[in-house]
Amino acid sequence: MEMTGEQRIAASRETVWQALNDPDVLRQSIPGAETVDKVSDTEFTATVTAKVGPVKAKFKGNVALSDIDPPNGYTISGEGKGGAAGFGKGEAKVTLTEDGGDTVLSYAVTASVGGKLAQIGSRLIDGVAKKMADDFFTTFNEIVAAGTAPTAGEAAVEAAPEDVTAAALEAADRAVEEVRQARGANPWVWVGGLILVVVLVLIYFSRS
Amino acid sequence: MTEGTGIGAPVRRKEDKRFITGKGRYLDDINRTGQAYAYFLRSPHAHAKINGIDVAAAKASSGVVAVLTGAELAADQIGPLICGWAITQKNGEPHNAPAHPALAVDKVRYVGDHVAIVIADSLAEAKDAAEKIEVDYQELPPVVDIASALADGAPQVHDDVAGNLCYDWELGDKAATDAAFSGAHHVAKLDLVNNRLIPNAMEPRAALADYDSGIDELTLYTTSQNPHVARLVLAAFNGIAPENKLRVIAPDVGGGFGSKIFIYAEELCCLWAARKINRPVKWTGERSESFMADAHGRDHVTTAELALDQEGKFLAMRVSTMANFGAYLSTFATAVPSYLYGTLLAGQYTTPAIYCEVKGGFTNTAPVDAYRGAGRPEATYVVERLVEVAARDMGIDPAELRKRNFVAPDAFPYQTPVIMAYDSGNYQLSLDKAMEMINASGFAQRKADSESRGKLRGLGYSAYIEACGIAPSAAVGSLGAGVGLWESGQIRFNPTGSVTIYTGSHSHGQGHETTFAQLVSDHLGVPIENIEVSHGDTGTVPFGMGTYGSRSLAVGGSAIMKAADKIVEKSKKIAAHLMEAAVEDVEHSRGVFSVAGTDKSVTIAEVAFTAYVPHNYPEGLEPGLDETAFYDPLNFTFPAGTHIAEVEIDPATGVVEVADWAAVDDFGNIINPMIVEGQVHGGIAQGVGQALLENTVYDKETGQLVTGSYMDYCMPRADDLPSFKVETTNTPCPHNPLGVKGCGEAGAIAAPAALMNAITNALGKEIDMPATPEKVWQAAQTAQAAE
Numbered sequence: 001m002e003m004t005g006e007q008r009i010a011a012s013r014e015t016v017w018q019a020l021n022d023p024d025v026l027r028q029s030i031p032g033a034e035t036v037d038k039v040s041d042t043e044f045t046a047t048v049t050a051k052v053g054p055v056k057a058k059f060k061g062n063v064a065l066s067d068i069d070p071p072n073g074y075t076i077s078g079e080g081k082g083g084a085a086g087f088g089k090g091e092a093k094v095t096l097t098e099d100g101g102d103t104v105l106s107y108a109v110t111a112s113v114g115g116k117l118a119q120i121g122s123r124l125i126d127g128v129a130k131k132m133a134d135d136f137f138t139t140f141n142e143i144v145a146a147g148t149a150p151t152a153g154e155a156a157v158e159a160a161p162e163d164v165t166a167a168a169l170e171a172a173d174r175a176v177e178e179v180r181q182a183r184g185a186n187p188w189v190w191v192g193g194l195i196l197v198v199v200l201v202l203i204y205f206s207r208s
Numbered sequence: 209m210t211e212g213t214g215i216g217a218p219v220r221r222k223e224d225k226r227f228i229t230g231k232g233r234y235l236d237d238i239n240r241t242g243q244a245y246a247y248f249l250r251s252p253h254a255h256a257k258i259n260g261i262d263v264a265a266a267k268a269s270s271g272v273v274a275v276l277t278g279a280e281l282a283a284d285q286i287g288p289l290i291c292g293w294a295i296t297q298k299n300g301e302p303h304n305a306p307a308h309p310a311l312a313v314d315k316v317r318y319v320g321d322h323v324a325i326v327i328a329d330s331l332a333e334a335k336d337a338a339e340k341i342e343v344d345y346q347e348l349p350p351v352v353d354i355a356s357a358l359a360d361g362a363p364q365v366h367d368d369v370a371g372n373l374c375y376d377w378e379l380g381d382k383a384a385t386d387a388a389f390s391g392a393h394h395v396a397k398l399d400l401v402n403n404r405l406i407p408n409a410m411e412p413r414a415a416l417a418d419y420d421s422g423i424d425e426l427t428l429y430t431t432s433q434n435p436h437v438a439r440l441v442l443a444a445f446n447g448i449a450p451e452n453k454l455r456v457i458a459p460d461v462g463g464g465f466g467s468k469i470f471i472y473a474e475e476l477c478c479l480w481a482a483r484k485i486n487r488p489v490k491w492t493g494e495r496s497e498s499f500m501a502d503a504h505g506r507d508h509v510t511t512a513e514l515a516l517d518q519e520g521k522f523l524a525m526r527v528s529t530m531a532n533f534g535a536y537l538s539t540f541a542t543a544v545p546s547y548l549y550g551t552l553l554a555g556q557y558t559t560p561a562i563y564c565e566v567k568g569g570f571t572n573t574a575p576v577d578a579y580r581g582a583g584r585p586e587a588t589y590v591v592e593r594l595v596e597v598a599a600r601d602m603g604i605d606p607a608e609l610r611k612r613n614f615v616a617p618d619a620f621p622y623q624t625p626v627i628m629a630y631d632s633g634n635y636q637l638s639l640d641k642a643m644e645m646i647n648a649s650g651f652a653q654r655k656a657d658s659e660s661r662g663k664l665r666g667l668g669y670s671a672y673i674e675a676c677g678i679a680p681s682a683a684v685g686s687l688g689a690g691v692g693l694w695e696s697g698q699i700r701f702n703p704t705g706s707v708t709i710y711t712g713s714h715s716h717g718q719g720h721e722t723t724f725a726q727l728v729s730d731h732l733g734v735p736i737e738n739i740e741v742s743h744g745d746t747g748t749v750p751f752g753m754g755t756y757g758s759r760s761l762a763v764g765g766s767a768i769m770k771a772a773d774k775i776v777e778k779s780k781k782i783a784a785h786l787m788e789a790a791v792e793d794v795e796h797s798r799g800v801f802s803v804a805g806t807d808k809s810v811t812i813a814e815v816a817f818t819a820y821v822p823h824n825y826p827e828g829l830e831p832g833l834d835e836t837a838f839y840d841p842l843n844f845t846f847p848a849g850t851h852i853a854e855v856e857i858d859p860a861t862g863v864v865e866v867a868d869w870a871a872v873d874d875f876g877n878i879i880n881p882m883i884v885e886g887q888v889h890g891g892i893a894q895g896v897g898q899a900l901l902e903n904t905v906y907d908k909e910t911g912q913l914v915t916g917s918y919m920d921y922c923m924p925r926a927d928d929l930p931s932f933k934v935e936t937t938n939t940p941c942p943h944n945p946l947g948v949k950g951c952g953e954a955g956a957i958a959a960p961a962a963l964m965n966a967i968t969n970a971l972g973k974e975i976d977m978p979a980t981p982e983k984v985w986q987a988a989q990t991a992q993a994a995e
Contacts, residue, residue, distance in 0.1 A: 112909075115319060118914070120917050
């Protein structure tokens, strides 16, 4: 799956950057994100619970940052494992540019799923990913525009990328777990796996 | 049509009562006390190195009895899985046969490859534990299509198979063929893809292995088309148990289409595990597993050329094919695109020179093996589409072009340039009859009608031939087969005159319980309701090679007839004694033994009773009436015929409507015309599925199976099909006692070419299967734009 797009956020690049690096903001913005844990400066684990149709799934995953170029952008990549359910993985290049008082966030995502996720759900991944991205930016924009983002200092800025990653990872983890629980029950279960990918996508966005 | 229950009568299938009332006994209906449940952890990657497998957490999981991996399998010296047909390459070398472990050891090579088996008290617990297995995969680039796999620089599926090449094989006289081409008036050429299919038997594969430690014996219940072959391979090659300590039972099996011939990893692992844990182990495949890991069918890429003279006589044919074997060689994979394919390229024609070369290779996809028709549909598809192209090129009516080249009815036996010696046939008779049934002469009017409504209309022929009754053992042995292909039959009279037939053929939808009972009822005069047919159990049936290649009646039925002859021979001695006559004066007709020129007679029921209660009995004759025979065919049989499809296409939507279908098949003598017609219907439906709907797609980049469920893999339904017009012609097979040829695969062999010839006739443009609305629409648009 490939997806590109951009979002205009009514806030300065500084504010957006801070918000993207604020684990609380991310947790609120990523649909279903439960935990975001930092493993190292550029690696995180995350758990995300997501619901698609009748199925709720939990994915656990790992996310890593590379090509970090503050405040212009970076590449974020992640993988979530679902055991017998298969796997999802993705990569996003994210860039932030100033435009007047606003910030334009652009992203180019490639993601793929494997095993049962691909077997049952490959047709659904695009729709799920786009919906998740929309949900993320709607929430993110609301939070940032409302000024609820932490005003926070440098520490937040530095930590944030990692938190984001972590969120993605955790999201992935939880999704995986839920897939496990639901395994074999229903094709919709596998759709849950797709959510992991979407989550990773979102995280990418947040990172930039 | 014959009345009653004898040969030629449309007797209702005895087995259907239990099938349609839910009383069939399929594998998942069988349970053993104390059984544990197996779940296979499969590879999510198309190609990856396994750096390690951590099963500690899985072993500690609730209810888990065992978690076993490829390393333990290898340590116990179980397997590997084998391919039973050796092919000699062009250069004289044997084909390349990489190791095929039942559980992956160092690498996984397709999505669905077996990584570990988890055995637990319940299936849910086995699945939960499988989630806890940590496999450290190092992904490698995959290759999924055969052309890419055979190209320079392709990822290597097996380190020890250079260039992914299993074999480079040839058949026919290259020099004579090339010479004929160089002098040809016209050369017709066609590039074809024979799309990969997933078998989709209604019942998924399953296995239940039971170990009796008291007698050290294993019993395997399995969804097999050939339980004795499974036992032979598992015992002789896989190290499971000696044949006398292994019983294989294939109960009611819900469809096979070839996919249940093979010996797979799952049943092997269940047997191994059952002995290891000393408990019965049961595995039932899920539909997703069927998609991923049942052996697929077809998957050829072919370039074919036909050389013709000015009159349209075929001078020579040249065929170059690449065949995809998937990641490993399945049980009979190597034979399918070689000796089951190249040998049928003469079709129904007198083409004097034929040269065929086939490169078979490995990819990161599921193994590919025999699927309904197995090589012969691929051959018919090449020949019949190419003949149609030649007719269009030269402006000759396609039926007329075929007639000019048919082997004449008085030319049999007819030796082709590609090994086969056709036994009997009348090809023009089938063609003429089919043209009459579909009213071919009225096609121009129907086409004009369609055009007046803005539709396209096409008529397509397929004059197919196949080789059935597989097979004369010495002949196939000389071509590399690892087994003989005879069949056994046993007729056991009970003291009260009822009969049990034991056959090595296996019925998984073919209606043997009815057809074989008809044979014996007709021949020995036993009422059909007093005859049972027993099959599928190595513990009760003497021996057998199973059911595939439309062989059951021609080979298995012939064995039963031989056993019946032995029954008659012995019965005559008993009857002669009872009637106080000389044996040579006793005549037999349908279970009645009489003395010529007298009114003396006894029935076979009286004979049977006497045989088991031998108070008044011929001196020196053994008691009992129970005879076994083995039959090894003298030749293949060669069913042939013509199918004609008529289609109407809406160029605005690309939807193809199969408007009409005429099928005329020469199956030799017919035992049960209703069952034959059912086989033809099913075969055509499968062929229509291949031509219009079905396709197996692996993602080129990732090697993931994209068409892995019914959301993406489209099977034919009743509303995709017209009401078929089905007739037979009956040129008896001269070399088996029944004069029968075999009908199980003909529809699937004939149909794809007939339908694609009709579609391309309507479009005026060549396209590949499946002719989906998108593909047809695009062709219709470009054809219109070109006008």
